[in-house]
Amino acid sequence: MRPLALSKTMALLTMVLLGGCAQHSYVMLADDANGRGGVVLGEEGEHRLDASGKGMAIAGSGQPYAVSEMRRKADFDKALAAQPALPERFTLHLTSSGGLDDAAGQLLDSVLLAARRRDYPVVTVIGHTDTLGHRAANEQVGLRRAQAVAELLRSKGLEAMELRVESHGERNLLIATPDAIAEPRNRRVEILVR
Amino acid sequence: MTGFNNYMRRALYMAAAVWIAPATAESLPEPVGHVARVEGAAYISSRGYTNAAKVGQAIVPGVALSTGAEGALGVILGDGSVLAFGPHSELTLDDYRFAPASDELRLRATLSRGTLNLIAGDLARLDPQAIAVDTPDGRIGVRGGQVLMKVAP
Numbered sequence: 001m002r003p004l005a006l007s008k009t010m011a012l013l014t015m016v017l018l019g020g021c022a023q024h025s026y027v028m029l030a031d032d033a034n035g036r037g038g039v040v041l042g043e044e045g046e047h048r049l050d051a052s053g054k055g056m057a058i059a060g061s062g063q064p065y066a067v068s069e070m071r072r073k074a075d076f077d078k079a080l081a082a083q084p085a086l087p088e089r090f091t092l093h094l095t096s097s098g099g100l101d102d103a104a105g106q107l108l109d110s111v112l113l114a115a116r117r118r119d120y121p122v123v124t125v126i127g128h129t130d131t132l133g134h135r136a137a138n139e140q141v142g143l144r145r146a147q148a149v150a151e152l153l154r155s156k157g158l159e160a161m162e163l164r165v166e167s168h169g170e171r172n173l174l175i176a177t178p179d180a181i182a183e184p185r186n187r188r189v190e191i192l193v194r
Numbered sequence: 195m196t197g198f199n200n201y202m203r204r205a206l207y208m209a210a211a212v213w214i215a216p217a218t219a220e221s222l223p224e225p226v227g228h229v230a231r232v233e234g235a236a237y238i239s240s241r242g243y244t245n246a247a248k249v250g251q252a253i254v255p256g257v258a259l260s261t262g263a264e265g266a267l268g269v270i271l272g273d274g275s276v277l278a279f280g281p282h283s284e285l286t287l288d289d290y291r292f293a294p295a296s297d298e299l300r301l302r303a304t305l306s307r308g309t310l311n312l313i314a315g316d317l318a319r320l321d322p323q324a325i326a327v328d329t330p331d332g333r334i335g336v337r338g339g340q341v342l343m344k345v346a347p
Binding site for chain 1: 225228230231233249250266267268269270272274276278279280281283294295297309310311313314315316318319320322329330331332333334335336337338339340341342343344345346
């Protein structure tokens with residue numbers, strides 16, 4: 001009688017524990033992206049998650065806890081499996097004269113290949129500048145750089161559902177600098193294949 | 195003849211002026227992403243119409259994305275952020291802007307049920323406060339990385 005009662009109690013306890021967990025709404029940080037990732041909760045953002053594998057109730061009253069592998073699998077297996085092929089990024093650096101360097105040809109070929117691997121590729125060409133010069137002028141410079149690269153991609157026979165040409169001007173720096181600083185590494189054209 | 199031509203031209207201009215304004219106001223907003231993966235029952239609702247989601251389909255701000263019992267859906271947005279949903283999920287993309295040149299960086303969405311696997315793209319790198327997902331239990335700010343959220347029924 002006693003062992004049976006005990007196993008019943010255990011079974012009930014397990015159900016309550018699992019059921020309790022399964023019932024509440026929570027968030028977990030699966031990958032902290034080398035310390036750059038994180039989650040904030042609460043009106044003032046007073047609750048934080050910044051370690052991979054940690055979770056917290058969305059209501060935000062509790063402490064962060066380690067989410068078990070079993071829990072994570074049960075809750076997120078399907079959402080993780082639904083993840084599409086991640087976007088691929090390519091960066092073309094410009095020479096001091098504003099042209100493309102020797103490695104550019106090969107890089108553009110990899111862009112074409114990446115697009116070919118996808119069923120409905122969307123390719124975005126984004127021009128960037130450093131912070132030297134006026135902001136509005138830099139947006140135009142970035143756009144011209146992006147247009148030139150998009151033209152090259154077209155001439156190489158890029159097949160994409162959509163080819164977008166954009167400029168972030170001086171507002172998306174690879175190397176953070178104050179305003180009015182010449183920084184060759186910030187003069188670049190980025191290609192996102194998604 | 196000339197008078198008639200002038201009259202016609204004026205009439206056409208006026209018709210054009212009257213006709214263009216509402217057409218512009220009602221034209222679809224610029225796509226901000228696209229559907230990259232669909233399995234089973236997955237839907238996109240826009241302006242009161244709900245259709246089965248298709249790979250390659252454009253996503254615009256304001257759409258609702260949902261999945262059924264065995265459904266799964268994956269979406270890639272303009273900044274490279276990825277949203278992937280498990281079954282029985284529903285999310286409305288309330289607002290999305292990725293325009294660093296004009297300092298507009300935001301992703302606002304409401305997850306009303308189900309599970310979301312969110313991989314933050316350039317938005318979060320440029321502004322750690324750009325991405326936020328509202329749920330019935332409160333707001334989740336995503337500063338970067340890969341975040342999994344579950345809204346229990």
